[in-house]
Amino acid sequence: MESNNTIWIIIRRMRIPFLVIIITFSISILGLTLIPGMDDQGRPYHMSFFDAFYFVSYMASTIGFGEAPYTFTYPQRMWVSACIYLTVIGWFYGIGSIVALVQDKRLAREIDVARFRSKIRDLHEPFTIILGYNNITHRIIDWLNDEGIRVVVVDRDEEKISALELENFIPEVPALSGDVTHPETLKAAGIHKKNCQAVVALFEDDMKNTKIALLCKLLNKRVKLVIKSTTKTQSEHLKNLGVRYIEDPFRFVSHRIYLALTAPSLWLLEMWIFGHILKIREREELPRGKYIICGYGRMGHALERALKKAGVPYSYIDIRSNEYKETKDSAVFGDAEDYKALIEAGVKEAAAIIAATKDDLINLTILATAKKLNKEIYTIGRENTLDDITIFKSARVNRVYILEQILAEFTYLFIARPLAYRFVRLLHTREEEWGHRVVERMHEVLGENPLHFEITIDEEHAYALSRELKKGASIQLGTLRRSRENWEKHNPILFLLCKWDESRVELIPSDDIDVELGMKLLVAANEESREDFEYIVNNYYELEYVLNGKA
């Protein structure tokens, strides 16, 4: 019943117009039956109710077929002229109310909600709810759609929702404008549905994110939550709530810088998972030496932690973008005072400078000024919005960290590529030496630009293989690497991660591990070997050949 608010609104609004029409009609009809008329032979007669009803019906709607059944007498005409004004006004009032109702905001909203609900009802594939629509989530939606994961979006701002509707996402993205911290809205978005996999909340406001996390946990225990949190206490709160995945963009950046400084191979593997080629370009190598951090906010602190942990000497200049703009009345860094500050911080002998304020223009000008003072300095910039990527590129900044992009990438990985995400997490527990060996092995087998994919060993994704396993066959992982052309040779394929269940995961599994049903694999391959691999696990004949060498 609750979803049918539309009808109730219409009915409530139409009560008075209905009453007006009923009353004006009945007065007119009654009058016509009471006033004596004259038939074609000049005998007096009274109109019957049917005649009167018929006449009034076409008179009121201004159709006007003429006087029926006989020409009217003057008393009748006098009554009819009064009735015309009475009923026509009543009729127009009724129609006017209907037109007003069509334009009614509340009704339009109810219709939108009803439509949205029915779309959610018809959604039978796994889907993710994204709260808030902006540059970051736009990217996430694109990537998830590519993976075939359906997305539902809720945003408070109606204009953003209409902007989303104009985007023409394929498959369609149902969107609703509503208060995301309201349980009803979340319910409408389908959070209680079985196929709702994850909820993403990446709002600026940490409190809002926590509130959403709490609501989601209460509404659906199984749902995965991707919640942004930029402070430690907040993250702890979330952990206590049982939120498994907390996004702190500053921590991500801090981790990356730490890895890049201390374990380039691990850094490379992580970047490769996110789509980088499997090779460190020369300009990407972080120099050794002193670092200068400009901006000492959340980002600055995160960077400080990374540098401290990596044992790199650093100094910092405390620039707050807001204060800077207010006191200097300019968003451009680089007056005499600023030069002095940079020199005092040791820009002339520093190896690298990181501009980490909240303002893109200040960041750019810091780096430009530093470059002026020290030609050799390595520049690292923080870019805050995705809108003007080109500026940073053309400014020749050595390395740019775009927080929004990092957030989007991690969210996507967590939702769509759980194994790759696990792989990245596990990388952080390993040593550089191990990473180096993995990278070398990958270069050897796959070259510098391999791709990665995930596969579950079940009937849907690996038909032949799972059939064979059900029969009780024992098949080793190494067997699956054999070539379709010559079973004694190997395809260029590497298994990066093998997952039995949440608690049993193996990085770089060895070839003699037995393949089991339900096992999940993260595989590195190239286009061709990926196709071959999929053939082998799905096609009986191919599998048979690879197992026994019999064609």
Next chain:
Amino acid sequence: MNTEKVISGFFFILAMTINFGFVYGDPANLAYHSGYELFAAIVINLIATVLKLGDKTQLGSVLLATSLVADIQLIASATVWAVAIYVLKDMSLESTVAIISLAAGAFIANIVSVTLFIGDTLKSKR
């Protein structure tokens, strides 16, 4: 005193009483039954129906249902009358009885409606 309650109660009860007024009398003789009374019954019933619209409660739904039943029965009764006069051109005994019995059915629906309405009023403390 609740004005809305007075108005709606007035129309609900009037719908029933007028309906009774039309039905009362020999069902085989149309001379005992005035067409004006049937007309008034239809109009008042329609008004009562509109007054019952928009009440989302359980009781409101049942009240609306009884009113719709009464409307349909009364309009059917009037239709039979019109058809008998203008199409069949003969007011047979069968048509007469049909007109009255249809209206009698509407009367029962109205009784149910008024009973529910009064019951609800008694139930509320204020």
